[in-house]
Amino acid sequence: MRGQARWLLPLCGLALLAAGLIAASAGGWMPPPSPETSAALTPADPDADLPVPKQHNFSSSNTTHVTGIEIPLRVGLEAHVPAQLSDVLAFYRGELAKRGWKERPEGTVVAADHVQLAFASPRGPASLKLGRAKDETTVDLVQRNTEAAAKANFLPTAGQARLIFGYLVPDVASLTINDQTIKIAGGENHPQALDLPPGTYSYKLVVSGYTLRTDTITVASGETWSLQLGDDDRKPDQIY
Numbered sequence: 746m747r748g749q750a751r752w753l754l755p756l757c758g759l760a761l762l763a764a765g766l767i768a769a770s771a772g773g774w775m776p777p778p779s780p781e782t783s784a785a786l787t788p789a790d791p792d793a794d795l796p797v798p799k800q801h802n803f804s805s806s807n808t809t810h811v812t813g814i815e816i817p818l819r820v821g822l823e824a825h826v827p828a829q830l831s832d833v834l835a836f837y838r839g840e841l842a843k844r845g846w847k848e849r850p851e852g853t854v855v856a857a858d859h860v861q862l863a864f865a866s867p868r869g870p871a872s873l874k875l876g877r878a879k880d881e882t883t884v885d886l887v888q889r890n891t892e893a894a895a896k897a898n899f900l901p902t903a904g905q906a907r908l909i910f911g912y913l914v915p916d917v918a919s920l921t922i923n924d925q926t927i928k929i930a931g932g933e934n935h936p937q938a939l940d941l942p943p944g945t946y947s948y949k950l951v952v953s954g955y956t957l958r959t960d961t962i963t964v965a966s967g968e969t970w971s972l973q974l975g976d977d978d979r980k981p982d983q984i985y
Contacts, residue, residue, distance in 0.1 A: 786828060786836040795822040795886050796840040802827055802881060809984050811897040818893045818985055824884040830875055833882040834860055837873055846871060868892070870967060894985045899969045902940045906964035909984070910972035911936040914952070920972075922948035948972070 786798040797804045804824040808817040826833050834855070838848070846864040854861040860875040869891035876883040894900045901907035910920060911929065918929045922939070923946055929937065945963040949956055962981050964970055969985035 786826070786832055788836075788840055794844070795820060795888065796837070796844075797822060797824045797884070798826050798828070798833070798836055800828060801825060809982075811893065811899070814893055814896050816890055816893045818897065818899070819887065819889050819983075821888075822884065822886040824886075825878075825881045826884060827881050830858065830860065830877060830882045833875055833884065837875075837884075837886070841866075841873070869894070889985050894969065898938070899985050901967060901969055904966050905940045905942055906966060907969040907985075908939045908941065908962075908964070908972050908981075909936055909969060910939070916952060918950060918952045918957070920948060920950055922946050 786800055788796045789799040789801070789804075790796070795806065802825045804822065807821045807823075809819040810817050841848075841864060844866070846866045849863040849865055852861060852863050858877045860873070862873045864871040864873065866888050869889040871886075871888040873887075874885040876885075891900070899907065899909060908922075920927045920929055923941055925939075927937065927939065941964060943964060943966045945961055947959065947961050950958045960980075962970060962972070968983055971982045971984045973981070
C-alpha cells in the first residue's frame, strides 16, 4: 500500500542512540507441572500489571525505554502455559478486565488454535496473542504507554504509522522508502521520523553510493517502529 507520507525531525531534545531505545528483559523457567491441565488458572501475582498464570512453564517480561523518560514506552510478557487455549483465554479476559482493560472489536480473531485481541488499557493500546505449541498455550501480551510516546514525540499522526530512524556512522546516508529519498545525517544524535499510511513497504539504505541494506517492513495504524540503520542486521523493532 502506498500513500502520502510526511517526515519530520523529532522535537524532543533527547540524546538518542539507535532512536534512543533501551530494552530490558527478565524471565525464567518454572518446574513443569502435569502435562496439560484444565484446572482453573490463577495469577502468579494478583497485583502485576501484566498477569501470568501461576501454572506456567516459562515466562519472560521485557520493557522498552527512551533515554531521558522514566516511564517505559512499551512493556511485554511472553509465557508458555500447559493448559487449553480456551482456559488461558478465559484467564486473561478475566484478569485484564480487573485491571480496567477494555476489549476492542477491531482485529479480533478467536480460533481453535490461535487468538488475537486488541484492548484499550489505562496506559494505552494493548494486544493479546495466544497460540499452541507442544501441548502448551503460548502467550504474547503487550501494553503500550501513550504518555511516554507523546513525551518522546513518537506518536504517529492519526491513521498512520511512524518510523524512527538514524544512521550511526559519521557519514551522510540516504533512505529510500515510499517513493521518497531522505537524507540522513551521520552520528547518533540525528534521529528522524517518517509517518506512513498502513501497509508494506520496501526500503533501501545507501551510503557513499553503495547499497548497505534492502528490506521490507509492514506497519499498521497507530504503530511506531524503529529502523536500525547501523552496520548490523537487526530487523525493525516495534517500539509503540
